[in-house]
Amino acid sequence: MSIYDQAMAALSTVIEPELNRDIVSLNMVKDLKIENGVASFTIVLTTPACPLKNVFLERCNAALLPLNGIDEVEIRWDANVPKGLHGNLSMPIQNIIAVASGKGGVGKSTVSTNLAVSLAEHGARVGLMDADILGPNIPTMMGLGFARPRVADVDGVSKMVPFEAYGLKVMSMGFLADPNTPMIWRGPMLHSAIRQFFTDVIWGDLDYMVVDLPPGTGDAQLSLAQSVPLTGAVIVTQPQDVAVEDARRACVMFDKLNVPLLGVIENMAGEIYGMGGGEKLAQERQLPFIGRIPLQANVREGGDNGKPVAVVEPNSPAGEAFRTIAQSLAARVSVVAMSKADVIPLNIIG
Numbered sequence: 233m234s235i236y237d238q239a240m241a242a243l244s245t246v247i248e249p250e251l252n253r254d255i256v257s258l259n260m261v262k263d264l265k266i267e268n269g270v271a272s273f274t275i276v277l278t279t280p281a282c283p284l285k286n287v288f289l290e291r292c293n294a295a296l297l298p299l300n301g302i303d304e305v306e307i308r309w310d311a312n313v314p315k316g317l318h319g320n321l322s323m324p325i326q327n328i329i330a331v332a333s334g335k336g337g338v339g340k341s342t343v344s345t346n347l348a349v350s351l352a353e354h355g356a357r358v359g360l361m362d363a364d365i366l367g368p369n370i371p372t373m374m375g376l377g378f379a380r381p382r383v384a385d386v387d388g389v390s391k392m393v394p395f396e397a398y399g400l401k402v403m404s405m406g407f408l409a410d411p412n413t414p415m416i417w418r419g420p421m422l423h424s425a426i427r428q429f430f431t432d433v434i435w436g437d438l439d440y441m442v443v444d445l446p447p448g449t450g451d452a453q454l455s456l457a458q459s460v461p462l463t464g465a466v467i468v469t470q471p472q473d474v475a476v477e478d479a480r481r482a483c484v485m486f487d488k489l490n491v492p493l494l495g496v497i498e499n500m501a502g503e504i505y506g507m508g509g510g511e512k513l514a515q516e517r518q519l520p521f522i523g524r525i526p527l528q529a530n531v532r533e534g535g536d537n538g539k540p541v542a543v544v545e546p547n548s549p550a551g552e553a554f555r556t557i558a559q560s561l562a563a564r565v566s567v568v569a570m571s572k573a574d575v576i577p578l579n580i581i582g
């Protein structure tokens with residue numbers, strides 16, 4: 233057997249832990265070359281925010297280095313994010329992730345912002361949509377303030393150009409309405425505003441669209457679920473019982489709307505609100521626990537100053553938590569997307 237065939241055979245013993253299949257039959261190995269004892273190849277991941285790079289690195293080394301003729305392994309990384317939408321969408325968006333909670337003020341907008349900037353930092357193409365039409369906070373948290381979006385012509389139709397910050401695209405009602413005037417809108421108007429944020433904004437190709445929802449289990453949640461096929465919703469809760477009660481209601485609502493739940497994130501863990509409520513909820517609903525963010529002043533400051541902590545203080549406990557959460561959620565989205573594919577996953581990763 234040629235050294236190339238031996239190497240391929242060895243790589244087909246390397247298992248992708250979340251999909252539980254080998255990386256060769258998953259079509260993740262590309263452009264394998266062996267020259268002067270160096271085996272070099274590309275691994276095509278299902279997300280650029282893959283938390284398993286080190287695992288692959290170790291497993292590929294362990295499989296290849298024992299072969300006669302290979303002394304070194306060189307891996308290049310690439311990613312091809314599979315489509316995880318529950319239905320058809322006419323736009324080139326691979327995944328739509330709603331960030332929700334039953335209760336107000338638990339950190340949905342903070343999580344949406346930090347999640348989106350972390351995914352973008354990994355190289356993913358990301359959009360952040362502020363679906364909190366009545367109380368938009370994303371412009372402030374993204375450091376964009378109040379500005380009007382540009383309008384551009386697309387095939388004779390006027391569309392809005394989203395703002396860009398921290399490597400991602402952003403749209404919010406905060407760019408369209410006077411920041412000091414409260415908006416008093418009824419359900420149908422909310423519905424059309426959310427629809428228009430999809431249809432009338434030039435998003436372009438996106439791997440992930442993160443949607444920041446308002447609190448509660450009402451019109452906006454319903455509108456979103458009815459307007460576009462979501463990959464799923466992630467539930468944010470504070471650790472304490474009353475927050476968890478509201479988060480539980482949100483879980484039930486998404487179940488009724490047939491929106492898959494991606495998992496639970498616990499925010500503001502620490503002395504004041506305690507710890508563990510999010511994990512308990514995840515267990516109770518048999519959902520993945522995506523991660524926990526501590527209650528820390530730099531998170532709030534980052535929100536107020538438009539400097540997301542995941543970017544400006546990546547090594548602080550909260551910054552690290554957000555980045556790990558972004559990776560875990562991206563991995564979870566890939567698993568959900570792949571489990572929907574009829575033919576796993578040759579036509580997706582290839």
Ligand SMILES: Nc1ncnc2c1ncn2[C@@H]1O[C@H](COP(=O)(O)OP(=O)(O)OP(=O)(O)O)[C@@H](O)[C@H]1O
Pocket residue numbers: 333335336337338339340341342343364367369445446447499500501525526527528529530531532533535536550
């Ligand atoms: N982990 C944290 N540590 C400290 N402060 C936080 C943390 N998470 C969020 N905050 C702060 O708590 C406040 C509420 O957060 P945020 O606006 O993200 O919540 P929300 O769930 O989106 O609220 P609403 O329901 O009103 O939309 C903000 O001032 C934010 O900066």
Ligand SMILES: [Mg+2]
Pocket residue numbers: 340341342364369444445446
């Ligand atoms: Mg909010």
